[in-house]
Amino acid sequence: xxxxxxxxxxxxxxxxxxxxxxxxxxxxxxxxxxxxxxxxxxxxxxxxxxxxxxxxxxxxxxxxxxxxxxxxxxxxxxxxxxxxxxxxxxxxxxxxxxxxxxxxxxxxxxxxxxxxxxxxxxxxxxxxxxxxxxxxxxxxxxxxxxxxxxxxxxxxxxxxxxxxxxxxxxxxxxxxxxxxxxxxxxxxxxxxxxxxxxxxxxxxxxxxxxxxxxxxxxxxxxxxxxxxxxxxxxxxxxxxxxxxxxxxxxxxxxxxxxxxxxxxxxxxxxxxxxxxxxxxxxxxxxxxxxxxxxxxxxxxxxxxxxxxxxxxxxxxxxxxxxxxxxxxxxxxxxxxxxxxxxxxxxxxxxxxxxxxxxxxxxxxxxxxxxxxxxxxxxxxxxxxxxxxxxxxxxxxxxxxxxxxxxxxxxxxxxxxxxxxxxxxxxxxxxxxxxxxxxxxxxxxxxxxxxxxxxxxxxxxxxxxxxxxxxxxxxxxxxxxxxxxxxxxxxxxxxxxxxxxxxxxxxxxxxxxxxxxxxxxxxxxxxxxxxxxxxxxxxxxxxxxxxxxxxxxxxxxxxxxxxxxxxxxxxxxxxxxxxxxxxxxxxxxxxxxxxxxxxxxxxxxxxxxxxxxxxxxxxxxxxxxxxxxxxxxxxxxxxxxxxxxxxxxxxxxxxxxxxxxxxxxxxxxxxxxxxxxxxxxxxxxxxxxxxxxxxxxxxxxxxxxxxxxxxxxxxxxxxxxxxxxxxxxxxxxxxxxxxxxxxxxxxxxxxxxxxxxxxxxxxxxxxxxxxxxxxxxxxxxxxxxxxxxxxxxxxxxxxxxxxxxxxxxxxxxxxxxxxxxxxxxxxxxxxxxxxxxxxxxxxxxxxxxxxxxxxxxx
Numbered sequence: 032x033x034x035x036x037x038x039x040x041x042x043x044x045x046x047x048x049x050x051x052x053x054x055x056x057x058x059x060x061x062x063x064x065x066x067x068x069x070x071x072x073x074x075x076x077x078x079x080x081x082x083x084x085x086x087x088x089x090x091x092x093x094x095x096x097x098x099x100x101x102x103x104x105x106x107x108x109x110x111x112x113x114x115x116x117x118x119x120x121x122x123x124x125x126x127x128x129x130x131x132x133x134x135x136x137x138x139x140x141x142x143x144x145x146x147x148x149x150x151x152x153x154x155x156x157x158x159x160x161x162x163x164x165x166x167x168x169x170x171x172x173x174x175x176x177x178x179x180x181x182x183x184x185x186x187x188x189x190x191x192x193x194x195x196x197x198x199x200x201x202x203x204x205x206x207x208x209x210x211x212x213x214x215x216x217x218x219x220x221x222x223x224x225x226x227x228x229x230x231x232x233x234x235x236x237x238x239x240x241x242x243x244x245x246x247x248x249x250x251x252x253x254x255x256x257x258x259x260x261x262x263x264x265x266x267x268x269x270x271x272x273x274x275x276x277x278x279x280x281x282x283x284x285x286x287x288x289x290x291x292x293x294x295x296x297x298x299x300x301x302x303x304x305x306x307x308x309x310x311x312x313x314x315x316x317x318x319x320x321x322x323x324x325x326x327x328x329x330x331x332x333x334x335x336x337x338x339x340x341x342x343x344x345x346x347x348x349x350x351x352x353x354x355x356x357x358x359x360x361x362x363x364x365x366x367x368x369x370x371x372x373x374x375x376x377x378x379x380x381x382x383x384x385x386x387x388x389x390x391x392x393x394x395x396x397x398x399x400x401x402x403x404x405x406x407x408x409x410x411x412x413x414x415x416x417x418x419x420x421x422x423x424x425x426x427x428x429x430x431x432x433x434x435x436x437x438x439x440x441x442x443x444x445x446x447x448x449x450x451x452x453x454x455x456x457x458x459x460x461x462x463x464x465x466x467x468x469x470x471x472x473x474x475x476x477x478x479x480x481x482x483x484x485x486x487x488x489x490x491x492x493x494x495x496x497x498x499x500x501x502x503x504x505x506x507x508x509x510x511x512x513x514x515x516x517x518x519x520x521x522x523x524x525x526x527x528x529x530x531x532x533x534x535x536x537x538x539x540x541x542x543x544x545x546x547x548x549x550x551x552x553x554x555x556x557x558x559x560x561x562x563x564x565x566x567x568x569x570x571x572x573x574x575x576x577x578x579x580x581x582x583x584x585x586x587x588x589x590x591x592x593x594x595x596x597x598x599x600x601x602x603x604x605x606x607x608x609x610x611x612x613x614x615x616x617x618x619x620x621x622x623x624x625x626x627x628x629x630x631x632x633x634x635x636x637x638x639x640x641x642x643x644x645x646x647x648x649x650x651x652x653x654x655x656x657x658x659x660x661x662x663x664x665x666x667x668x669x670x671x672x673x674x675x676x677x678x679x680x681x682x683x684x685x686x687x688x689x690x691x692x693x694x695x696x697x698x699x700x701x702x703x704x705x706x707x708x709x710x711x712x713x714x715x716x717x718x719x720x721x722x723x724x725x726x727x728x729x730x731x732x733x734x735x736x737x738x739x740x741x742x743x744x745x746x747x748x749x750x751x752x753x754x755x756x757x758x759x760x761x762x763x764x765x766x767x768x769x770x771x772x773x774x775x776x777x778x779x780x781x782x783x784x785x786x787x788x789x790x791x792x793x794x795x796x797x798x799x800x801x802x803x804x805x806x807x808x809x810x811x812x813x814x815x816x817x818x819x820x821x822x823x824x825x826x827x828x829x830x831x832x833x834x835x836x837x838x839x840x841x842x843x844x845x846x847x848x849x850x851x852x853x854x855x856x857x858x859x860x861x862x863x864x865x866x867x868x869x870x871x872x873x874x875x876x877x878x879x880x881x882x883x884x885x886x887x888x
């Protein structure tokens with residue numbers, strides 16, 4: 032009989048095991064091969080439950096009870112569901128190389144468009160269903176009988192009754208014969224053999240079970256171990272988990288905004304697109320854009336097609352429920368006075384990205400957390416330690432105006448570019464900024480484009496349309512209609528008539544994780560490498576020391592002066608990146624920390640030496656600007672891409688999936704010799720860099736009338752606030768939220784708010800604990816609160832911080848989940864979040880380094 036219990040059981044086992052093989056295959060590179068083989072038995076424990084449990088539920092018994100029949104019915108339903116689920120997973124894997132997230136499938140099933148998408152793969156799923164059914168037919172009824180026999184054998188091995196029964200059967204032939212020595216001997220031998228065999232099998236069963244149990248107990252609890260154990264039909268519960276679908280799955284449907292009452296109170300409800308007046312108000316081409324399309328401004332040219340609520344809409348600041356704007360605030364008083372005197376001119380802009388540079392190292396002061404860490408290792412020789420530490424950030428002290436109080440005299444303060452520093456002048460040093468992401472390229476998207484990166488592993492943004500115009504796009508807009516000539520007599524007017532050129536420079540390869548593609552997407556111009564070959568050996572596995580760039584940078588500024596253009600230079604340092612090796616020409620490392628075991632230099636000690644090298648390079652870079660006589664007309668923005676926590680700060684020595692606050696707090700300095708010196712405390716993010724640059728250009732009179740209008744409008748269109756105006760932490764119930772991607776992008780999310788000192792790190796696509804800290808009471812996050820569930824976390828937080836903190840915590844989690852889905856919508860990204868879930872053939876090279884030398888690019 033085709034639909035017999037044995038056939039249904041065969042369908043269940045074949046479907047479940049096939050889905051498991053597909054699952055393990057799609058994650059074959061998630062673990063080293065030795066760990067994969069070692070823990071392989073534990074990955075199949077859920078499958079063992081299916082095999083054994085299904086056989087027990089589908090057992091054939093004469094005069095079966097109502098309960099037994101009901102159990103068989105349930106098992107049959109599970110088998111049929113597992114068959115179609117396994118066929119869907121197999122078909123999806125064959126088509127995409129990825130793996131279905133059932134949470135996303137649940138959202139598709141609840142959406143009419145999603146159902147159409149699922150139906151588009153019905154042919155492949157049908158073929159897979161037929162194939163699985165055919166295999167199940169071939170194995171029917173052998174599989175059912177074999178597993179049943181195995182269960183009977185196990186039951187006999189552990190049954191005392193069966194032992195005596197076998198002995199009695201052995202004794203039976205001798206009952207009618209006279210007693211004799213040979214007969215008794217045979218009985219004893221047979222009885223002993225039975226007991227020995229049963230004992231041996233018991234030992235084997237218990238030993239193997241114990242081994243698997245031990246492996247299960249000692250197996251790491253973090254991903255991907257638990258994920259590798261998942262199997263059908265257990266994973267189908269995710270269909271009802273809408274939160275995970277909005278964050279991790281391919282073609283996910285974002286969850287609704289968690290505070291609809293906030294939308295209503297602010298008048299930001301989303302009307303139907305058929306409202307033409309609303310469309311004209313929110314999506315119209317500004318008069319400062321040319322009639323032809325210009326790169327980076329696609330969203331301003333967007334027009335609705337279907338006039339339906341389901342139609343995708345580009346980002347609009349007026350429709351952003353989290354947008355807090357300070358554009359209407361007055362300028363900070365010292366800046367207003369400087370601009371009224373009309374002595375600030377910004378001809379060129381430099382965005383100087385400081386790789387892996389933490390806030391408490393730019394500059395290093397005797398009051399910082401980093402200094403406290405180092406002081407613990409000083410053996411009470413604080414004077415000697417401070418004398419050595421003083422050279423780490425000499426130039427950073429001069430630029431920021433922050434004295435490290437390390438007892439060192441600035442003997443070179445009157446030389447070169449330093450002679451241009453006047454008392455009370457130097458610009459804005461911002462204390463309190465966090466990065467948009469602890470992966471470098473994710474961070475650059477925030478600082479160069481003012482856009483928040485995707486909560487997706489690695490730089491998928493390289494191949495997508497950036498939803499905001501980046502600085503090169505904006506400077507290209509300002510160049511429209513301008514010629515490479517000076518047509519006016521007034522010096523300032525001459526500058527305003529110049530077009531812009533945007534160049535990114537770094538001394539390392541730009542082929543890691545498709546950075547070259549990303550830079551093209553951002554609108555940078557190509558630059559030819561003229562000074563080949565390099566004069567120094569490679570400093571690390573990425574490339575060469577920063578000093579190799581000096582002749583290129585000199586060429587860029589000289590070329591700009593010769594052709595009558597303005598330069599936007601983006602520069603990324605690299606020496607402060609792992610493995611923290613200073614160039615040979617820089618000399619040997621200083622000893623700031625005692626060595627570990629066998630005289631091994633600590634990673635933190637190597638890092639401090641690379642900071643010293645970077646500080647020296649900053650001084651040399653500023654010397655180039657002074658030598659070329661452009662220092663007084665150049666805005667140099669120093670910004671950390673992310674921090675770098677070490678084992679002296681926390682348990683982990685990495686930025687990868689490391690939630691520690693040190694990895695997020697970064698320096699941010701807007702340096703210009705003619706700007707007033709200001710120490711600005713603002714809980715901001717790197718999203719504020721672009722609007723602040725535009726605001727400085729407008730307020731300093733460094734743009735002509737047309738460009739000033741465009742820049743003033745654009746400042747209001749970005750999610751970050753301008754830092755030359757009072758920073759608004761909360762407005763009409765809306766907080767200034769900071770969402771930061773954690774390297775590599777999809778596993779965790781940092782959620783903070785300028786309105787409160789609390790910070791939440793929440794899991795997105797991996798099973799990790801929640802983490803809560805109060806940065807006011809615990810700024811170095813020495814005592815974080817961690818819990819595996821939000822309910823447990825709320826209980827812990829309410830006891831430690833109070834009811835307000837608990838309410839904020841819950842709201843922060845909901846905002847984080849909504850934001851993660853909303854980012855996918857903004858970027859029009861429909862793929863999976865985790866790298867392991869992406870189709871390999873469609874993501875070749877993602878997160879990998881192509882070993883081409885930087886001068887060949």
